[in-house]
Amino acid sequence: MASQGIEIKGLYKIFGNRARDYVDAVKAGMTKAELNEKHGHVLGLKDINISMPAGGITVVMGLSGSGKSTLIRHINRLIEPTVGEIVYDGADICRMNEKDLREFRRHKTAMVFQKFALLPHRTVIENTVYGLDIQGVPRADSVKRGQYWIERVGLAGFEKHYPNQLSGGMQQRVGLARALANDADILLMDEAYSALDPLIRVDMQTVLLDLQAELKKTVVFITHDLDEALRLGDKIAILRDGQVVQQGTGQEIVLSPADDYITAFVKEVNRGRVIRAKTVMRPLEGAPDGLRLAGSATLESAAKRMTEAGQSRAVVTDEDGAPVGTLDLPTIIAAMVTPAGHETEKMAAE
Numbered sequence: 001m002a003s004q005g006i007e008i009k010g011l012y013k014i015f016g017n018r019a020r021d022y023v024d025a026v027k028a029g030m031t032k033a034e035l036n037e038k039h040g041h042v043l044g045l046k047d048i049n050i051s052m053p054a055g056g057i058t059v060v061m062g063l064s065g066s067g068k069s070t071l072i073r074h075i076n077r078l079i080e081p082t083v084g085e086i087v088y089d090g091a092d093i094c095r096m097n098e099k100d101l102r103e104f105r106r107h108k109t110a111m112v113f114q115k116f117a118l119l120p121h122r123t124v125i126e127n128t129v130y131g132l133d134i135q136g137v138p139r140a141d142s143v144k145r146g147q148y149w150i151e152r153v154g155l156a157g158f159e160k161h162y163p164n165q166l167s168g169g170m171q172q173r174v175g176l177a178r179a180l181a182n183d184a185d186i187l188l189m190d191e192a193y194s195a196l197d198p199l200i201r202v203d204m205q206t207v208l209l210d211l212q213a214e215l216k217k218t219v220v221f222i223t224h225d226l227d228e229a230l231r232l233g234d235k236i237a238i239l240r241d242g243q244v245v246q247q248g249t250g251q252e253i254v255l256s257p258a259d260d261y262i263t264a265f266v267k268e269v270n271r272g273r274v275i276r277a278k279t280v281m282r283p284l285e286g287a288p289d290g291l292r293l294a295g296s297a298t299l300e301s302a303a304k305r306m307t308e309a310g311q312s313r314a315v316v317t318d319e320d321g322a323p324v325g326t327l328d329l330p331t332i333i334a335a336m337v338t339p340a341g342h343e344t345e346k347m348a349a350e
């Protein structure tokens with residue numbers, strides 16, 4: 001398991017030759033549009049502060065041009081910051097010398113790209129071990145490791161195929177196997193699933209979640225899709241014009257969107273997949289009996305379990321399995337219909 005998170009602190013990125021000269025103006029409130037019109041510089045990122053937990057998936061979301069790729073590329077320093085820090089394992093990535101940076105990139109990070117970035121003249125296994133080849137790992141070792149990851153992503157039997165013989169979803173499985181074969185703690189995924197058909201995309205999310213449950217890497221996942229963000233993200237940060245407009249759990253964002261921009265994003269969301277049983281349960285009264293549900297269960301899965309068991313009421317338990325509340329079907333249904341403002345805030349605080 002990855003033991004180190006990533007701390008992004010006060011990160012600014014201005015594109016242009018005299019970027020540093022305009023940091024103060026941006027700090028004083030100059031907008032992206034003004035900076036562009038007056039000085040021909042592009043504000044990529046403004047005062048980004050995000051703590052990305054070790055062993056968790058942090059999703060960065062936002063519309064096209066909001067700065068998502070700029071942000072993720074700072075983490076392996078494909079882009080140099082104008083000012084700011086990115087701390088990993090006690091060191092500021094932005095200040096690493098060339099040697100340390102090379103080590104960090106090779107051994108600590110792996111990237112999965114939207115366009116798969118597979119080498120067309122290499123087979124599946126050869127693509128999978130590509131990073132290991134570069135690291136100088138002997139072929140016997142690398143092929144063994146590559147084979148393991150090919151099996152884990154569900155591609156056993158396709159080792160000798162070439163990328164153009166595979167569907168998009170299968171190619172992305174190769175991209176994932178290649179990233180995992182690196183054994184890096186940090187997995188950087190920039191719109192990795194955005195080119196896939198919706199059903200294949202959901203399959204790939206499942207592959208990632210299943211592997212992550214075991215591997216617990218520190219994953220940074222970029223998407224412009226809210227459903228994907230909510231399904232994958234232990235934490236979600238929403239960018240707009242290079243700034244973080246809100247960050248928190250999916251439930252926090254859906255239940256109390258910070259502004260109209262985010263409200264518009266979350267309006268159509270399936271609340272039953274986001275809100276947790278413990279958020280809407282009632283306090284425990286008397287001795288609990290009957291069906292038991294984990295407090296972390298989504299309302300959708302809670303309703304399903306209760307329906308299957310023929311029960312309209314269940315006992316909610318904490319992480320240790322101790323009863324902490326009760327939940328009934330009418331409460332679940334009420335919570336799945338958008339509640340009034342004050343209730344929303346109350347729920348988000350829980």
Ligand SMILES: Nc1ncnc2c1ncn2[C@@H]1O[C@H](COP(=O)(O)OP(=O)(O)OP(=O)(O)O)[C@@H](O)[C@H]1O
Binds near residue numbers: 043063
């Ligand atoms: N090398 C560059 N030079 C100048 N401006 C740049 C450069 N790279 C990115 N930008 C600008 O920075 C802003 C953020 O771009 P970025 O590619 O990070 O957005 P994004 O959120 O990844 O968008 P998309 O969803 O389209 O991938 C945009 O205004 C973009 O035009």
Ligand SMILES: [Mg+2]
Binds near residue numbers: 068069070
């Ligand atoms: Mg991008």
